[in-house]
Amino acid sequence: MATTLVSIEQLAQHYARDDSLDIDTAASIGLAVTNKIYRGLISAFTWPEFLQTLAPTSSPTVSGTEEYAWAFASAVKMLDVRSVEVGSDASNTDMLLVLPAPTERLWNEAAKATNGQPVYYMRKNDSGTEKIFLRPIPGYGSATIQATGIIEPTALANGGSTTFDLLSADDAFALLIAADWLFHDMKAESASVLVQSAQKILSSIWGKESVTEEILFNIIGA
16 A cells, blocks of 8 residues: 655654655645655666556557657656567567667668568657657558556655555655755765665665665765
């Protein structure tokens, strides 16, 4: 069960030893920083509640068409794309991986290939519109295009907003919020102790190799 932001604020106040720490007042700098840390934590690890497989609104493929709008229903955005797949045919008999183009040379060579099963993709902004380009160009229509990745969370808006599914993740979140507060209060040593405590909690979830102090310091911008 996710914890509410007001409860996380209380935890962070306890860790920082400062009751003035405010992260749930609308339009406050504390709430803005908390949302930054929240997004950083979500993009750094594969939280199941934020991992989704979605089809862009421009799916399915159109035979002979290379570019498709990179947009999802309800304005969902992906913080980290883990994979892109395209159906092997109009019936989606198999969903086949399409890889990011490793080099410009291979990407250009793929443009010369006979239309068929896409092998590479490239995402770019085309006159203000986010698009995904597939090469070789699809040689068949009605095949699903889908992406799996970490979605951007709904911004925390007030004390009633909820966060992670794991209570231990919320504990680590509160520790990082308090650490950020202390760093900006010029209490780097105390802040480092809190980052180390958050690291222990997150390591129990994701493994020691996946959670380094450097990652956590980057998340809070210290």
